[in-house]
Amino acid sequence: MLKLRVIPCLDVKDGRVVKGVNFVSLRDAGDPVEQALVYDAAGADELTFLDITASHENRDTIIDVVSRTAARVFLPLTVGGGIRSTEDMRRLLLAGADKCSINSAAIARPDFINEAARKFGSQCVVVAVDARAVAAGRWEIFTHGGRQPTGIDAVAWCGEMQARGAGEILLTSMDRDGTGSGFDLALLQAVAGAVTIPIVASGGVGTLDHFTQGARVGATGLLAASVFHFGQFTISEVKASLHRAGLPVRLTGS
Amino acid sequence: MIDYGSGNLASAARGLELAAARCGIGAVVTISDDPDVVGQADRIVLPGQGAFADCAQGLAARPGLAAAMHRRVDDGAPFLGICVGMQLMAARGLEHGTTAGFGWIAGDIAPIEADGLRLPHMGWNELVFTPGAHPLLDGLKTGDHAYFVHSYALRTDAPAPVIATTDYGGPVVAMVARGNRAGTQFHVEKSQEVGLTILGNFLRWSP
Numbered sequence: 020m021l022k023l024r025v026i027p028c029l030d031v032k033d034g035r036v037v038k039g040v041n042f043v044s045l046r047d048a049g050d051p052v053e054q055a056l057v058y059d060a061a062g063a064d065e066l067t068f069l070d071i072t073a074s075h076e077n078r079d080t081i082i083d084v085v086s087r088t089a090a091r092v093f094l095p096l097t098v099g100g101g102i103r104s105t106e107d108m109r110r111l112l113l114a115g116a117d118k119c120s121i122n123s124a125a126i127a128r129p130d131f132i133n134e135a136a137r138k139f140g141s142q143c144v145v146v147a148v149d150a151r152a153v154a155a156g157r158w159e160i161f162t163h164g165g166r167q168p169t170g171i172d173a174v175a176w177c178g179e180m181q182a183r184g185a186g187e188i189l190l191t192s193m194d195r196d197g198t199g200s201g202f203d204l205a206l207l208q209a210v211a212g213a214v215t216i217p218i219v220a221s222g223g224v225g226t227l228d229h230f231t232q233g234a235r236v237g238a239t240g241l242l243a244a245s246v247f248h249f250g251q252f253t254i255s256e257v258k259a260s261l262h263r264a265g266l267p268v269r270l271t272g273s
Numbered sequence: 274m275i276d277y278g279s280g281n282l283a284s285a286a287r288g289l290e291l292a293a294a295r296c297g298i299g300a301v302v303t304i305s306d307d308p309d310v311v312g313q314a315d316r317i318v319l320p321g322q323g324a325f326a327d328c329a330q331g332l333a334a335r336p337g338l339a340a341a342m343h344r345r346v347d348d349g350a351p352f353l354g355i356c357v358g359m360q361l362m363a364a365r366g367l368e369h370g371t372t373a374g375f376g377w378i379a380g381d382i383a384p385i386e387a388d389g390l391r392l393p394h395m396g397w398n399e400l401v402f403t404p405g406a407h408p409l410l411d412g413l414k415t416g417d418h419a420y421f422v423h424s425y426a427l428r429t430d431a432p433a434p435v436i437a438t439t440d441y442g443g444p445v446v447a448m449v450a451r452g453n454r455a456g457t458q459f460h461v462e463k464s465q466e467v468g469l470t471i472l473g474n475f476l477r478w479s480p
Contacts (some may be wrong), residue, residue, distance in 0.1 A: 022397045022418065059465070064397055090287050095420055095463045115283045117422075117463065140323030142393055142422045186393055186422075217395045233448075239391060251471055269397045269418045 022269040024064040024240040025230070025257050026097075026219060027247045029054055029248025032071045034080030058247070059092045061254045062271035066092065067120070067189075067242060079187060082114045089115020097222030099147055101191070102192045104131075105138050120189055122147040123162055126169060129183060145219075146180040147189040148173055150206055158206050165193030174209045181214045188214060189242065191222040197245070199225025202233040211237025227252060227260035234266050274318045275342060276306045277331040281462075285320050285355060288462040292472035298449065300476055308341035317342060317350055318461075321357025325366030325382050325425065328357045329374070342374070352454045353475050356423065357454025359449065368425050377454050380429025387442025393424045394441045398459075400448075400467075402437035405448050409474045410437065417449065417467050419459035426458060453480040 030037040035049045055066055066088070070081040078101060085098055098111050099120030108119045119139075125132050125146055132168035135144045149165055150158040150173035177188050188209055192203035202220045204271055218241030220233040230241050246252050256269040274286055286302045293300035303310060311317065319342070321328045332339050346352045354362050363374040366382040374382070385394055396419040402410055421439065427446040429435070437448035439459075449456050455475070461468035 020399065020420075021394065024396050086283070089281075089284050093284070093288055093463060093465050093468055094293075095422075095460070112281050113283065115281055115287075117281060117284075117460075140327070141424075142322065142395070187395065215391055217391045217393065239396065 020267045021239075022064070023234050023238075024219070025062075025254055025261075025268070026065045026067055026240055026242040027058045027063050028067040028069055028221070028244045028246075030069050030071050030244065031081060031084060031100075032073075033077045034072075034084055037071065044142045049245065051084045052091060055088045055092045055094075058254065059094055062258060062269070063094060063254055064269060065095040065240070067097040067099065068251060069120075070098065072101065082110055085111060085116050086114040097145060097189075099145070106145075107136055108135055108139060112143060116143075118143045118145050118187070120145040120147045122149065123202060125180065126160065126162065126171065129179065132180055132183040132185055136186070138259050141184050141186035141216075144185050145187045146177075146185040147190050147191065148177060148180075148210075149191050149193050150203075151193045152203070152206070156205065156209070158209070159253075160204075161193050165196070173206070174213045177210045178213045181216050185216060185219060187217045187219060187240075189219045190238075193222065195223025196221075198223055201225065201229040202238070204232055204236050207233060207238055208236040225251075227257060230257050231261055231264045231266065234261060274302060274304045274320065275311060275332075275338070275363065276304045277335055277338065281322065282320055285318065285462040288469060288472050289318065289476070292469045293476055295469070296302050296305065296473045296476060298355060298476050306338055308335075308337035311338060312341040312345055314345060314350060317345060317352045318355065318475075319352065319358035319361065320355045320474070321359075321361060324368045325357060325374075326369040326372045327362055328361060329372045332361070343378060346454060349453055349480075351475065351478050351480055352452075353461075354456035355462065356460055358457060359458055360427065361426065362454060362456050363427055363429075366425070378427065378429065378434050378449050378451060378456075380427050380430040382425045383428040385424055385426050385441060385445060390442045393422055394445065395422045396420065398439040398441065400437045400439060401444075402448070406450075407436040407448070407455075408478050409448070409450065409455055409471055411474050412470045415465060418466040419457070419461070419467050421447075421459045
C-alpha cells in the first residue's frame with residue numbers, strides 16, 4: 020500500500036539554514052546538507068528546501084546546496100523559491116533536485132506550468148498554492164507571504180494547475196501557517212475534491228493529531244517545518260501517531 | 274550511465290558510486306552520450322524521467338547512441354533501466370501517442386488503472402516478490418519500501434519477466450528482468466537503503 024509522506028521543510032537563505040534543527044551533535048547546524056542528513060536518518064519520506072534568498076546574485080547558492088545534498092542523501096528532494104523559468108528548473112534538476120515547486124511564477128504566467136510539464140514531465144512540477152479564507156467556503160491565492168490578495172479562487176486554481184500539467188499541489192493555508200492550530204481542513208478537503216493529483220498539506224501543524232486530521236481529509240503528503248526544527252516532535256513520533264490512527268506510513272527501518 | 278537529456282543523472286551516478294564503495298567494487302561511473310564510451314561499458318544504466326515518447330525521442334536523437342547500447346547489451350553487458358529507462362524496455366509506450374520501445378519485454382506501458390486513487394502514483398510503496406526471485410533482490414524482503422513516481426506502468430500478458438510488483442489499486446509492475454536486462458519502475462537512486470542494495474546487487478550481478 021502507498022504510504023503517506025512525512026516531509027520536513029528547510030528554509031534556506033544564501034545557502035544557509037534559517038530555521039534548523041538545534042542538535043548539538045551537528046558540526047555546522049547552519050549547513051543544509053547536515054540538516055538533510057539528520058532528517059534522512061530520522062525517516063523522512065522526502066525533503067523540501069525553500070530558498071528564501073532575497074538577492075538575485077546569491078541565487079546560485081541553492082544549486083550548490085542541492086548538489087551537495089543529492090550526493091549524500093538518497094531521498095526525493097523538492098526545491099522551491101524563486102523559480103521563474105525552465106532554465107532555473109533545468110539547473111536544479113541537473114544538480115540533483117527531483118521536483119521543483121513553483122509559486123508566483125505560475126500566477127504571473129500560468130503557461131509556465133504547461134511548458135515545465137512538457138519539458139521535464141509532470142512528475143517534477145509541483146505548484147505551491149498559498150491560500151487564505153476570504154469568506155465561508157471560499158479561499159483566495161495570496162502572494163508576498165500572504166499579504167497580497169490576487170482575487171484568484173484557490174480551489175479552482177488547483178484544478179487549472181492540474182489541467183496545465185502540475186503533478187502535485189503543495190497547499191499552504193496562510194491563515195494557519197505558524198499558528199500551530201492545525202491545517203485548514205475545509206480548504207484541504209475542497210482542494211482534495213477538485214484535483215486527482217497528490218496534495219501535500221502545509222501550514223499550521225502544532226500537535227500530532229493535526230497530521231492525522233490532514234491525512235483523513237485527503238492529503239497524501241504532510242509537510243512541516245517548525246515542529247521538526249524546534250524538536251517538538253521527531254519524524255518517528257509523527258509516523259507512530261499516524262500508524263496508531265490506522266493510517267499507512269513507512270516505519271523506520273523498512 | 275547513458276545521458277540522453279533526461280533529468281537527474283547525478284543522483285543515480287552517486288548512488289552507484291556509493292553502492293560500489295560499500296561492496297568493495299572498484300567501479301568507475303561515467304555519464305556519457307558518446308556511442309564509443311557506451312559501446313565499451315562493462316555495465317549499462319539507463320535512467321529516465323518524464324514521458325515515454327520524449328525519452329524515446331531523446332535517445333533516438335543522438336546518432337549511434339541507441340545502436341551502441343543495443344550492441345553492447347546483445348553482447349551480454351548487464352543492463353539496468355530506471356523508471357522510464359525500465360519502461361523503454363517494453364514493446365510499446367502509450368503515453369503521448371504510441372511509441373516503440375526496445376521490445377525486450379512483451380507488453381505496453383499503459384496508464385495505471387487505480388479507481389479513486391490519485392495519480393501520479395507518488396511515494397513509498399511496498400515491494401512484493403517471491404524470496405530468491407532474482408539476484409537483484411538479494412538482501413531485501415517483501416514489504417521493503419521503494420520510492421515510485423509514475424502514472425504509466427507495464428501491462429503484459431507474458432508476466433515471466435516480472436520479478437516484483439507493488440500494489441496501487443491492484444498489482445503494478447515494480448521490477449522486470451530477462452537475461453542480462455533488468456529494470457526498476459521505482460527510483461533506486463531515491464529509495465535509500467533499499468535502492469543502494471539493488472544498485473550493489475546490480476554491480477555484482479553475473480547474468
